[in-house]
Amino acid sequence: MNVPFLIARRYFRSKKKRNIISIISNISMIGVAVGSAALIIVLSVFNGLEDLIRSIYGSFDPDLRVTAVKGKSFETNAAFLERLQKTPGVEFLTEVIEDNALLRYENRQKVIKLKGVTNNFFGQNKIDSSVIEGDYRLRRNGYNYALIGRGVQYELSIRVQNAIIPMHLLYPKNKKKVSLSLDPEDAFNEKSIMVGGVFVIEKQYDDNYVFVPLAFAQELMDYGNRRTSLEIKVKPDQSVKRVQQQLKEILGPDFKVLNSDEQHVSLLRAVKVEKMFVFLTFAFILLIASINIFFSLSMLVIDKKKDIAILTAMGASPKIIRNIFLAEGSIVAVIGAITGLLIGFGVCWVQQTYGIISMGMATALVDAYPVKMQLIDFLLTGLTIIIITLLVSIRPAIKAAAVDPKTTL
Structure with a gap:
């Protein structure tokens, strides 16, 4: 029988407890x-x-992206690409040339991110399912077509149905010396291409990206055998981490092989850091809220001095007295914590199920605030409350154990 807990529970349920202590x-x-x-x-x-x-x-x-450690491009050849393609776990490989270029449409222009890709690019991702107008294919009936973001379309008022007016793409020529007397038009390579489709993914991409066939970008930018990156799709039954390690061993220190998270490491790290600081902030708020436990226990010690003296006279040790008030503080904290965790679970479940709270902005993926409950968050919250409860309860419990029954009775 846990005597300290039974007495603490009796104190908690006692109707004779002073009103102010009960309120606190x-x-x-x-x-x-x-x-x-x-x-x-x-x-x-x-x-x-x-x-x-x-x-x-x-x-x-x-799944994986290969880039150069130094510089924005690197040389490739058939043997190099075939070696990577034959790596166990690699389903297929996409060659990429990506750089900024100037896009002109009628009398409007915009600097965009031009991405030239090989034909298997759309097997890498789900962009083809994000096309809202036209066709995602970049090569049809022997002609090149561009796939543009909706933001690019809106800003330049591009009409996909217009089969007469093409887009004009300009890229600086690779000249070691630039003369001030040179005609600006002669400083750029220029190629035209028709718009084949419009995609919607996310604002950052919609407002900047234009996809074209690799050969088109290769000719416009004078890249030859150079590529800015290689994009690799891993077979569904293979481990991305294992394939990544194999490619690192094959490519050596001159190349980076990045998985999905590493391609956006700064953004994901920022979210994790914000989450950590939010946790610390709310933990501090819980500490402030739990200070009331300290005051209620301190007042309870004063109120129960006679009970402490009687228990001591009956043979209760200072440890038992101390544990009674630690248990009292724990009861208050545990009831509050369980209630809070259940409320938090309920609110998150409702949001997950019904999406009541909207994000307040247009997005192609979600309308409501996304929530995802994780067991580790519940465990950390519970552990934090236990630690805080011990911190605020230990002082009143020690004072209770130090009460001298001679001065009380």
Whole structure:
């Protein structure tokens, strides 16, 4: 039988407890409950945002991307590409030439991100399912076509149905010396191409990207055998991490092989750092809310001095007395924590199921705030409350154990 817990529970349920002590205890429970619920909700929202970022970029990014450690491009040849293609676990490889270029359409112009890709590019991702107008294919009936973002289309008022007016793409010529007397028009390579389709993924891509066939970009930019990156799709039954390690060993230190998260490491790290600081902030708020437990226990020690003296006279050791008040503080905190965790779980479940709270902006992927509950968040929140409860309860419990029954009775 756990005597300290039984006595603490009796104190907690006692109707004779001073009214002010009862009020402070209730305030403590409410504070812990609200803090716990808020912490679970906010952490779940950050988890949802992290997954949303992965899903957005997952529609665009390959499983693995190979880039040069130095410079923005590197030389390739048939043997080099074949060696990578034959790496165990590699399903197929896409050659990429990507750089900024100037896009002109009628009397309007815009600097865009031009991405030339080989024909298997659309097997890497889900961009083809994001096409809202026209066709995603870049090569049809012997002609080249461009796939543009909706933001590019809106800004330049490009009409996909117009089969007469092409887009004009300009890229600086690779000249070592530039003369001030040179005609600006002669400083650029220029090629025209018709618009074949429009895609919608995410604002960053919609407002900047234009996809064209690799040969078109290769000729416009004078890249020859150079490529800015190689995008690799891993077979479904293979481990991305294992294939990544194999490619690193094959390519050596002159190349980077990045998985999906590493391609956006700064953004994902920022989300994780924000989540950590939010956790620390709410943990501090829980500490402030739990200070009421300290005051209620301190007042309870004063109120129960006679009980402490009687228990001591009956043979209760200072440890038992101390544990009674630690258990009292734990009861208040646990009830508040369980209530808060249940409220947080309920709110997150409702948002996951019904999407009540909208993000308030147009997006191709979600309309409501994404939330994702993780067991680790509940465990960390519970552990934080346990630590905080011990911190605020230990002082009153020690004072209770130090009460001298001679001065009380």
